Amino acid sequence: MPEIKLSNISKHYDEVIAVDSVNLTVRNGEYVALLGPSGCGKTTTLRIIAGLTLPTEGEVFIDGIDVTYAPPGDRDIGFVFQHFEIFPFWDVWDNVGYGPKLRGLDEMEIEKSVWEALETTKLTNKVDNLPEELNTPELQRVGLARALATGAKLMLFDEALGALDPKVKAIFQHELRKIVKKNKLTAIHVTHDQLEAMAIADRIIVMRKGKILQIGKPTELYYSPNDIFTANFLGESNFIEGVVSKVTETGSEIQLRDGSTLRTDEKAIKRGSRVVINIRHELLRLYTIERLSALNFVPGKVIGYRFLGDRHSYEVKLDSGEIIGVKEFARAPPSFKMEDTVTVRMDTSLAVVFKYPSDGLAPHLSLE
Amino acid sequence: MSPKVELKHVTKKYESLVALNDLNLTINDGEYLTLLGPTGSGKTTTLLLIAGLIQPDKGGEIYIDDVPVNDISTENRNIGFVFARYALFPHLDVVDNLIFSPRVKGENLEESRKSAREMLELMVLSGRGDALPKELSGGMKQRVALARTLMSGAKLLLLDEPLGALDARIRMALRKELRKIVKDLKITAIHATNDITEAFLISDRVAILREGTLIQIGTPAEVYEKPRNIFVANFLSDTNFFGGIVKSVDIQKKSALLVLEGELRAKTNKTSKPENFRIVLGVRAEDIQIKPRFSMDEPNHFHGEVESSKFISGTNRYEVILENKGLVIIRVKASKEWFEEGDRVTISFHPRETLLFDYPEEGLEKALELE
Amino acid sequence: MATSSFSEKIRTLEYRLSNRWCRLSAEGVTLAFFFVIILGPTIFVFSAVFLNWNEVVTTVFNDPIAGDIRWQIMRTALIRSFQIAAIATVINIIIGLPMAILIARYEFKGKEILDTLVDLPMAVPTAALGFSIFLFWGSRSGISVLFGLETGILSRGPLLIILAHIAFTYPYIVRSLKAVILGIDKTYEDAAKTLGASGFTTWRTISMPLMKEGLIAGAILSFTRSLGETGATLIVAGVYETAPILIVSWRKLLLIPATAFLSMILVTIAVIMLVLVRIMARKVGFPIEKVWPRPEQFLSGIWQRRFRNSVTIAIFLVIILLPSLFTFQYVALWWSGSPATGRFESGVFYQVFLAPDLKWAWLLISLVTSLQIATLATLINLGFGLPMAFILVRRKWGKINGILDAMIDIPLAVPSSAIGFSAFLFWRGIINPGFWLILMVHIIFTYPYFIRPVIAVIEGIDPGYEEVARTLGASDLTTFRTVSLRLTGRGILAGAIMVFTRSLGETGATIVVMGLSRTVPVYIVDLVESLALPAAAFASIIVICISLALLLTLRYISRSAEEWK
Missing domain, CATH: 3.40.50.300 (P-loop containing nucleotide triphosphate hydrolases)
Incomplete structure (x- = not known):
């Protein structure tokens, strides 16, 4: 061999x-x-x-x-x-x-x-x-x-x-x-x-x-x-922009553009620095609870839905204007429809935080 | 209003080969329809027939907006066609490709150039107007091809594997864009593809073709939930099939007990078949639960050993060898705990999440054949 | 076991020979053959002229008796040759392009037959073709019968030359245009139609620009073939002299320096034209800015198309096919005697087989010579041309490839009588006029006819096949033998048959170097010159039949090659 x-x-x-x-x-x-x-x-x-x-x-x-x-x-x-x-x-x-x-x-x-x-x-x-x-x-x-x-x-x-x-x-x-x-x-x-x-x-x-x-x-x-x-090339991911608002011994808090806050266990970043959070579509979950303002919950509106057999795929527009994808593995009929107001729970345990690239996101997300 | 398309008794034979067999199909105005099927199922033939690039055999009729078009030549049908390999004119630059249609229709060239520039902006191709096709990347060529077709102002768009020549990852990105553009412009679109995810993501309805015959048509949810036969069930998802017979039927409880090959017992909620009827039970890979081995001797609980375990894009895919040597494929959402090769497991599924088919006359293998 | 170890030995040998040095030396031999045998004579003519410049001046410009009369004659002949070639080419494109489109893009009954008929004149040796055309247009047993005339409607001279040249270059033009059209992806035309372009607009704005280079190449091929033609011209020219004929007659008069000078001019023109094509093909544009939707739509109508196609076929039948094959009718009519007087002694049968001058014996001898030369030329070109074709396609030498590729065409562009004369000068003292010199000349002018189709086939081969073989453990030579040769097989056969047919039909080059030997086409010219028309007709038919058989084989091969893809 x-x-x-x-x-x-x-x-x-x-x-x-x-x-x-x-x-x-x-x-x-x-x-x-x-x-x-x-x-x-x-x-x-x-x-x-x-x-x-x-x-x-x-x-x-x-x-x-x-x-x-x-x-x-x-x-x-x-x-x-x-x-x-x-x-x-x-x-x-x-x-x-x-x-x-x-x-x-x-x-x-x-x-x-x-x-x-x-x-x-x-x-x-x-x-x-x-x-x-x-x-x-x-x-x-x-x-x-x-x-x-x-x-x-x-x-x-x-x-x-x-x-x-x-x-x-x-x-x-x-x-x-x-x-x-x-x-x-x-x-x-x-x-x-x-x-x-x-x-x-x-x-x-x-x-x-x-x-x-x-x-x-x-x-x-x-x-x-x-x-x-690499994050973008494998699977389907969201890339959400934010600014580090707090760094503690156990992790950090990142403020998104719409004002909501995500807590991650990423420590190797500086307070005030601009970051991109990479989070997979299937690590997000939708809830109907309106305006729940807690850590890792972000409000938005369903603007797209597709049935994909073993999963449902949603497009959600956050208040910041960013559009994110959410994938739900389930065989039940879809729980949400277009125009529904939702809250997105972001499971950050498997999210990755990148420094915002100096040349912008686009060249890194280019697939060719 | 975008046009409605109707095909009535359309057949196309090439010598001994039947490319399309008595196709009846209506595409509503403003609808996005996918022709889905394996290689050689007649998808491209259907598109070429609607475009008038080939003629149907005698007896077949095609209507666009209720007008019979059999005697109307391609250039007068007012359709847009996106070719699998794009067919961008190699001797013309991007702008000249885009204004080809306005030019041959004798429209004002200055205005066309202006709208071509706007179109390029829409397609994120600004600054590429002077490039020749060979200087563009695959994704760019695809967008130029689409833009050129849209420039013709056609309200009926025929797309022949438009994303087929692209890298897998770009294809994923572009199919969303494609649907958005078509919907924003309120165009009727007919899209041929062999990719199930693409079909589900992009279209309002899916028409499944096999060997020139239309097998089933409906929304993605309809065809997925209620596949007409085992070919469709297998084509649309990883489905496990077990041959067997109906042992007993309980009308009141709406359930039936089946005996499958290898003495497995299974329960199902689908009860339309009589006792002792020969059937095929289908269970989708994602409808099966997998647990560490526990002793329970009930219907729908089978014991086995993990033969392969693979992480694929947020899911775990297992192949489990049952005690009767049968192979079952299982797909579950990836979680922190998973099974390794050699693990002894018990798999189970709900009687509701099963598919029941008559046993195919031509045999299971033949009925599932993809090409 | 014995066979296994034998093939094992071959493979081991191939493995040992698959190294850099062996390959370089093989390539060296191939290139040396090309430069010395093929190009050497053509280039040598320059030094021959410059080394004997004084002599050239005295014979051409400053003859003590004739003054510059030879220069005058030469200039007139050159101008005439160009005029004829230009007229023939323009007419050929006009009548050939619709035919190429018809064959390449339409499906109809009898298409196969039409396609074969179009190729027919290529199989007819030009001398026989010229003779046939003379019979048709210029003799009283030809078309003038229709009008009840006592003489032919055309007499020998420029008009008849143009008709002959149109006939024999027609298949070359249609063939190359057909190949070019088939090479255009039909999807481009489909795309244009779905975008709203009518058939005519599609042709003008999409297909024509895409076939530009092929069109120019085809035109040049036709032009140079016409410029250099000798055999047919000799028969239909009468006293009218074109440049190649002048070479033949001056050579006969042993005006060596003058002939060398004329040959040099023709070679120079050929090279300049080849260079021009390569530059022009890129520069020339087609007017595609403006479109007139209505009139062009009108022209694309079904009746207009039918009319165009019918006229195309009619012209082909009357101008090309009938005149080319008229000899058959003549022989049938004259077989057992003159149709006018009924005299048995004037008939073909008596003239050929019973007349005291034993024409059948001469015919037989010249036929054997022709076949020998054609066979040898084919074999030698096979041996040295094949590696050359592979070198041209597979070696990446950048610009050098392009230059070599252009040089291959030189023998195609130079009039064959000029090639013949150059070879005569080049080999003077080593090979005397006669069989072997004829062979050398035939090798030269058939060389491109072999290499071109082989190159086309090699370019069509996916290099992946060879790579597979190498990854499976084959050495370079084993790969070449077991895979590359198998894949080129049909191309090689096609090239070989082209060489054989061209060699069999050549007149000009042979006349210049033949000494006492005779090939059939030259014999036909002799017969016509001595006014033995029935015998000439019979000889024509014999070569036509041989060439025809070969042509049909060629078509069969290339068709099954298409199926293979």
Whole structure:
């Protein structure tokens, strides 16, 4: 089981810096996701690990061996591409058998590894089909089987589920994770879809503009983001502006623009400083109690409602004019309707307080 | 007034492939309707037919505002179309793309330029008027495509997977904006997508298509609460299905006892089926409670072991292997205590929160097939 | 097991050879072939002229007897060539564009057949084509029969040349325009329609600007092909001399310095034109500012469209197709004797097989020579052109790629008789006129015909396929053999057939370097010049049939390639 280490990796294309001094260790048997918007350098990083792109600077180690300039064929990897690239002139069997054949295995061994890969990916009834006869999910499976059949222990997935319908994708994410875990593989999975990253990975690496912003378990990134971009990119959050009015030993109090006060356990801030409170939609609750003026209760008015199946999603306009989102996991009919006056209870135990950025919020909330 | 659209007996065949099969559909004026379905279900075909870019087979008729439009060419139907890949004219800059429609209709160009600038402001694209399409990011292209369509003044908007080419996170942000714009302008909109959340977030009614056939139409709450068949139930939410038979029916208590595969016993409030009838019981992932193992031998309480436990965006998703080897998917709001892989648990659900279907003739797997 | 270890050995060998040095040396050989064999002769003509400048001056400008008469002749011929090429190109765009639109964007019964018919004149060697057109317009057994005339309605000369040039460049124009139109995403046109543009407005403001570069490239291709044409022109020109013909006749008179000078001028013009296209394609704009909704809507009406399409097809049939294939009618009529006198000895059958000068034997020999040269030229271009195509697409050398890419087209733009003459000078003393020199020349002018379709196919290949192979453990060479070649296969075949057909049909270049050898097109010219029309017609039919078979194969291949995508 391989361990991957990137040391100070950079990639420059003329003026553009695609990857900027990336340091990263992926442990044996770990499934990590490289997450970020288009152009953040995640695919370039993956291609550098695969040897399909050479870095401008830095080294790549697999199992402690410097492979920075080794051709992809010498790295013992499996790579699944976004558009699968199933060789159109071979049937499923020959596609999957190509890797083992290149490794010079004998007929028996080839047959065994191909068959195992096809069983894992549930393709045993498609052996003789040509790619043109398969639908997208099946092609995706062939791509995976072809990578598995090589026997490589390091799997690299480049938006490998990106071409699937959302529903199919949601199902296959869990299957893919199971396959990786069952075969004790190490996997690096590039995606722009935060839900996919959380569903699939042990750890997530958030990238933006060529740099790594944060590495951590899904819950760590979700509840303790290092910066506003990460907080916004994972899940759905409110960003409420305020000013620190009081700092005590147990926490601080923050005055919002409409005058109401939130108490948080954040201590590392100065009184009088401008802050942004990041609080998840589902950590808010609505009450009908009017004008309840207590800590962590903020008055507002319902201006939007959508039914989302397992949850209700409300838009509430605070007196300050700020619009916040509230998500309620419940199967009962909605408790509130448009124009209702409500009080929002903000559970700040999992909220995060950021310093108000000197360049304003907008550039940090930009998703591109 | 924005237009009303009606399709009557519309069929479209391509040689042996039936893209659309006898579709009857009415879209009310000012309504936002989503055509929801997997790849190849006929969503795009429907939009192209309404736009007049393809013609229905004989017998099918399309009406816009009660006027039959079969013989009216696309350019005279006064519709707006947003393409999946935007189709921004690559040789024209943003402003020229926006004023294309006023220009070909012979309208005053100076005025059009002015309203184009206003439109750019509305779309947060000010200062991008001179850019060529290839210089824009995905999100910007999407907004230019929408702006260009709105510039035509059309009151009927057809959107073919308009957010499909965007990164997942931007898509989330833009769908809210899209609904707001359409509603503010009081436009009738028909939107094709394969994304359930998008459909629910954006539209007044959802039409669910499969293999060219309209299966169900209604508000998000209607189709979600009362799915017509197991395909819809499965497509709209993570639903667990158990095959079984009706053991006994208690009319007075309005309940029925079922025996499911693997000798599981379940109770349901849906009692329309006779005894010994072959059924499929559906329970949604979010309707199941999960607790540490406790010994109770009652209907709707099954014992098992957590096979996988995953935190996804404020929820915990579990896969539990039951003692009879069946797999159940459970989704609950994330809380401080959760279960780890290998934990022994008992799962349960309320008789009210169940779905009861006839056992499909073609078999369970076939009935659930997504593509 | 034996086979397994054999393929294992190949893979190991490929692995060893997949290093930087082997690749660089392979690339070196490929580039050397291109610069020495393909470009060398064309460039050499410059040094030949400048080294013998004095001699050029005396023969061209200052001949002791003739004065500057040769300069006068040369200037006249050049001007004529340009006039003819310009007229033919303009007419071709006017009648070819609607045809390209018709084939690319309309669905109708018989579309496949029409598409094949449009390509037909390409399969006909120009000498045979010229002859056929002469029979149709210029002989008394042609169209004049309809009017009851005793002679042809057109005599040999400029008009007939223009008609011949229109006929043989027509398929090139329609083909390239068709490809360009098919390359435009139809969604752009759909989008324009949903925004309220009528069909005509859509074409003028969206499709035309998008196909601009293709349109200009197609026009230039047609222009240069017309400018350099020899075979057909020789037959229909009479005493009228164009520049390529002048090269042929001066070469025959052994006026070497003068011919070199003329060749140099043609090469220079070709290069300037290639550069111009690349600059112009970017600069030229289309007027899209103004729109006239009503008249344009009128023009888009269904009846107007039907009328336009019918006229397009009618023009094609009368101007292009019928004249090109008229030889068949002639041969059928004259097979067993003259239709006028009934004399058996005047008939095709007697003339070819029974006449004492054994024309069938000469035909057979020239046919064998033609096929040998075409085969060898195809194989050699396959060997050296394929790596070149890969280098051009896959190597990222920045500007150098662009320059190399433009250089590929030089043999396409230079009149083939000028290429022939340049090669004659270049190889003088090493390869004497005859079979091998013909082969060298054929390699040169068919080179771009092979490389272009192959490049197009390689550019269409998703590099992902090769990357997959590499991540699966294949070395660069193994990837090339097992994946890249498989994916280019049909492009290669298409290119090969193009080369073969072009080689089979070439006249101008061959005449200049042939010595005592004969290819079929040259033999046809000989026959026409000696007024043995029935035999010429028969020879024409033979080459047309071979080329036709090849063309149909080509179409079959490219069609199944489309299905594959």
